[in-house]
Amino acid sequence: MAAPDGVVGVEGAAVKQHLSCQIRPPGMKKRPQFGTRFLTDPRQVLPAQRMVGHSLQKPSRRKMFGLHLYQRQSRLQSAGLPDQEQRSEVAAFAHTDGDIPGSSAKYRIMEVGCGVGNTVFPILKTNNDPGLFVYCCDFSSTAVELVKSNPEYDPERCFAFVHDLSDVEANCPVPDGTLDVIVLIFVFSALHPDKMQASISRLARLLKPGGVILLRDYGRYDMAQLRFKKGRCLSENFYVRGDGTRVYFFTQDELHEMFTQAGLDKVQNLVDRRLQVNRGKQITMYRVWIQCKYRKAVAEPLETQG
Ligand SMILES: C[S@@+](CC[C@H](N)C(=O)[O-])C[C@H]1O[C@@H](n2cnc3c(N)ncnc32)[C@H](O)[C@@H]1O
Numbered sequence: 001m002a003a004p005d006g007v008v009g010v011e012g013a014a015v016k017q018h019l020s021c022q023i024r025p026p027g028m029k030k031r032p033q034f035g036t037r038f039l040t041d042p043r044q045v046l047p048a049q050r051m052v053g054h055s056l057q058k059p060s061r062r063k064m065f066g067l068h069l070y071q072r073q074s075r076l077q078s079a080g081l082p083d084q085e086q087r088s089e090v091a092a093f094a095h096t097d098g099d100i101p102g103s104s105a106k107y108r109i110m111e112v113g114c115g116v117g118n119t120v121f122p123i124l125k126t127n128n129d130p131g132l133f134v135y136c137c138d139f140s141s142t143a144v145e146l147v148k149s150n151p152e153y154d155p156e157r158c159f160a161f162v163h164d165l166s167d168v169e170a171n172c173p174v175p176d177g178t179l180d181v182i183v184l185i186f187v188f189s190a191l192h193p194d195k196m197q198a199s200i201s202r203l204a205r206l207l208k209p210g211g212v213i214l215l216r217d218y219g220r221y222d223m224a225q226l227r228f229k230k231g232r233c234l235s236e237n238f239y240v241r242g243d244g245t246r247v248y249f250f251t252q253d254e255l256h257e258m259f260t261q262a263g264l265d266k267v268q269n270l271v272d273r274r275l276q277v278n279r280g281k282q283i284t285m286y287r288v289w290i291q292c293k294y295r296k297a298v299a300e301p302l303e304t305q306g
Contacts, residue, residue, distance in 0.1 A: 045277055045284055100173055101159040102133030108179050110135035112165050112203065113187025117147040124157055135174055137163035166195040168202040176205045184215040189248045193238055196248075197258050204262040207296040213264065218249045219271050219288035225249040250290050264294035 102108055107129070111119050114136035123134055134157065138144050147153060147160040161173055165187065182203050191199055203213060218224060220237065224247070228239045238248045252269050259266070269292045276285040 045275065100175070101155065102135065105133030106131030108133050108135065108174075109181040109183065110137070110174060110179050110206070111183040111185070112137055112163070113184065113190070114138050114147060114160065115143050117150055117153075117160075119183060119185055120147065120158065120160075121150065121152045124152065124154070132157065134158045135179075136160050137165075139164040165199050165203075166191050168195075168198045172202075172206065174206055177208055179206045180208055180211050182207065182211070182213045184213065184217070186217055188215060189217045189250065190246060191248070192246070193235065193248055197261060200258050201262040204259075204264055204296060207264075209296055210298040212267065212293055212295045213259070215255070215290070215292040215294075216272075217255075217290055218247060219273075219290040220249045220251045222249055222288040223286050249288075252290055255290060255292050259292065259294040262294075264296055266292075267295050268293040 109123060109132070111123075111134070114120055115138060117136065120134055120136045124132075136147060136158065137160065138147075139162065141162045144160045144162050153160070159173075163172060164170060184203075188196065188200075200213075207213070225237070225239070232239045232241070234240055234246065237250075238246065240246050252271060256266060256269055270290070272287075272289045272291050274287050274289075276287055277283070278285075
């Protein structure tokens with residue numbers, strides 16, 4: 001199904017805006033898009049080249065908040081138990097009769113592992129089509145509360161809820177076969193590898209025919225993987241960070257295999273290798289990210305079905 005007017009292009013926005021979410025006051029000139037400058041002379045990257053694997057910057061408030069979320073996530077993971085708040089919210093929803101929020105929308109996007117809404121709010125801001133509805137979930141009830149308390153959260157256009165992507169038996173308030181787009185940004189890598197296939201297959205069921213999953217996540221040999229010290233490796237290419245959160249580093253083939261096993265077809269599967277440069281701190285960082293777009297087949301017309 002085609003996107004309604006004004007919604008076209010939202011798939012790209014989800015990923016792009018995640019990386020550079022700037023709110024521009026009226027009249028201010030648009031900054032060049034992040035990541036579009038290509039340096040051809042390696043000597044120009046930094047005046048004094050220094051390869052460092054980590055930033056020395058004082059953490060921003062946003063990063064500090066992220067740390068808080070990670071710590072909470074790690075406490076829950078270590079306890080191996082779902083959060084009480086989380087269980088009651090899901091249970092309350094499960095007993096709700098009637099329409100779910102957004103049930104009359106024409107175009108539905110869901111972000112899984114939404115954190116504080118760094119993708120959701122830009123999507124809502126750049127797409128004013130009344131037919132658009134955005135769902136977002138995270139297994140951290142703190143994150144979901146923060147999304148809901150954001151002044152840009154509009155319950156007429158958005159619904160945030162607590163949900164654990166890896167719990168495929170859990171009740172998901174979004175019915176199967178209703179989503180146009182599912183966005184996964186640096187969340188799939190947090191799952192235990194044993195849970196990945198079932199989780200992606202569960203998400204695929206939520207898509208409409210023709211719906212897509214957009215993913216951006218860590219690729220094999222990203223700088224973060226190379227920096228892990230001995231003792232942090234849980235299994236092949238799967239590590240635990242100092243805060244207890246876990247991270248897997250994918251190859252394109254692994255992701256392709258999982259998406260196709262879930263019944264989805266490849267539209268895009270690429271490696272985004274980039275050199276991140278912090279000129280202020282004289283730091284260069286080699287990033288390896290994977291970006292995927294997989295589509296659920298549109299049902300064949302009746303006359304061609306065998
Ligand atoms: C690196 S953050 C990314 C947040 C957001 N996608 C963004 O790009 O700003 C990963 C998020 O995934 C959430 N998360 C991790 N495991 C999850 C799971 N099993 N189910 C749902 N959310 C999860 C974390 O709580 C965290 O908010």
